[in-house]
Amino acid sequence: MVDLSGPIRALQRTADTVLPRHCQACEAPAGQLGLCAACICALPWNDCACTGCAQPLAQPGVCPDCARRAPPYDHAWAAFRLEAPIQHSIHALKYHADFTQAQLLGTLMAQQRQHLAPLPQVLLPVPLHPGRLRRRGYNQALELARAISKLLQLPVLSDAATRQRATEDQIGQTAAARRRNMRGAFTLRRPLTGLHVALIDDVMTTGATLAELARSCRRAGAAQIEVWAAARTP
Ligand SMILES: [Zn+2]
Numbered sequence: 043m044v045d046l047s048g049p050i051r052a053l054q055r056t057a058d059t060v061l062p063r064h065c066q067a068c069e070a071p072a073g074q075l076g077l078c079a080a081c082i083c084a085l086p087w088n089d090c091a092c093t094g095c096a097q098p099l100a101q102p103g104v105c106p107d108c109a110r111r112a113p114p115y116d117h118a119w120a121a122f123r124l125e126a127p128i129q130h131s132i133h134a135l136k137y138h139a140d141f142t143q144a145q146l147l148g149t150l151m152a153q154q155r156q157h158l159a160p161l162p163q164v165l166l167p168v169p170l171h172p173g174r175l176r177r178r179g180y181n182q183a184l185e186l187a188r189a190i191s192k193l194l195q196l197p198v199l200s201d202a203a204t205r206q207r208a209t210e211d212q213i214g215q216t217a218a219a220r221r222r223n224m225r226g227a228f229t230l231r232r233p234l235t236g237l238h239v240a241l242i243d244d245v246m247t248t249g250a251t252l253a254e255l256a257r258s259c260r261r262a263g264a265a266q267i268e269v270w271a272a273a274r275t276p
């Protein structure tokens with residue numbers, strides 16, 4: 043008898059890539075997004091975090107930094123802590139143009155935010171410097187914003203802000219140096235008078251970039267500014 047198990051398995055794998063029927067993490071039947079409910083539940087949700095800057099905390103509340111000086115946005119939220127498997131997902135989106143990760147992360151973010159009242163009126167992805175955008179070919183924050191907007195039906199202001207300074211990755215720099223680096227990094231090309239805005243980014247580190255963008259939005263008239271990031275570093 044001819045052994046068809048190999049070809050059948052191959053077909054099964056193809057079918058799973060088109061429309062995953064099995065959880066990509068554990069083989070259980072998949073729900074939406076190609077993950078099963080248990081694996082979605084086990085993701086590193088950033089449930090206990092500072093309401094000011096989304097920094098993961100041991101207890102709910104405000105972190106010492108935000109208690110000392112309130113950030114220039116009203117509120118920051120990050121869906122996840124930057125840990126496996128979320129950090130792999132973000133890496134694939136950011137460096138390997140894996141847009142299914144934007145769908146996954148954006149949908150999970152939107153599901154968490156959809157019962158929020160009031161929702162922001164517009165989504166504003168953190169822009170990339172034009173040089174970096176040319177090299178990468180896409181802006182991962184915009185891809186996330188698009189996925190979020192699909193579910194929440196919120197407009198994405200994709201070209202409202204421009205970034206005129208190519209700030210290097212600010213890893214290893216002090217908070218004060220990061221702030222100095224970011225000063226004047228963004229220009230708003232349209233007024234945001236009276237708008238409730240959510241700034242969208244993939245990873246929030248110290249928040250220096252988001253803080254500078256928030257200041258620019260405030261100068262452009264935004265009434266309420268929140269930050270939504272897919273993941274937050276500890
Ligand atoms: Zn699973």
Ligand SMILES: [Zn+2]
Binds near residue numbers: 094095096097105109
């Ligand atoms: Zn804080």
